[in-house]
Amino acid sequence: MSAFIEKQRAAGFAVELTCRTLGTSPSAFYQRATGVLSTRAQEDAVLLEQIRAVYRANYEAYGSLRVWKALRRQGVQVGRGRVERLMAADGLIGAKRRGRAWKTTVADPAGSGRPDLVNRQFTATRPDALWIADFTYLKSWEGVGFFSFVLDVYSRRVVGWQLAGHMRTDLVLSARPVTRTTTRWPRASWTASRPS
Secondary structure (H helix, E strand, C coil), X not given: CHHHHHHXXXXXXXXXXXXXXXXXXXXXXXXXXXXXXXXXXXXXXXXXXXXXXXXXXXXCCCCHHHHHHHHHHCCXXXXXXXXXXXXXXXXXXXXXCCCCCCCCCCCCCCCCCCCCCCCCCCCCCCCCCEEEEEEEEEEECCEEEEEEEEEECCCCEEEEEEEECCCCHHHHHCHHHHHHHHCCCCCCEEECCCCC
């Protein structure tokens, strides 16, 4: 964007007019041109180090409210919103204790869904004919753990499970090897279907 503004400036257009048209501020253009960080950006970098120190000292359990209160106790005069903004930008989140439940699935509306291999018929006439899989979260004093499991539809027996501290794909896939030691692989379908 800076190159475009420079080109317009060389063509005789005012920087302020070009920036207003593009929806950016002239001060941001001049700051990028000089390479010098603004005073606020420099203060944010110092404050972020203090936030990280408080966050680590409290076992990475403090959210923005508690970090803000801890900083105030240390004599750092800072607004709560600024602490929230810096923590969010740095990916620092406290332990979830209350409020809204964890969202374990964020579906992509544009993505194509997995085919429903069992046509929403969750019944079986014999053991190991149909397995289903799902995962959820478990809250404990240690934090949040994620639990993936595989069920035999006929017997409603857990034939595979896995615990992890993340919600990545390998959590669900790692529940499968456990099943090899407990029972045969199903001869029919193995599906992880989305709830309707």
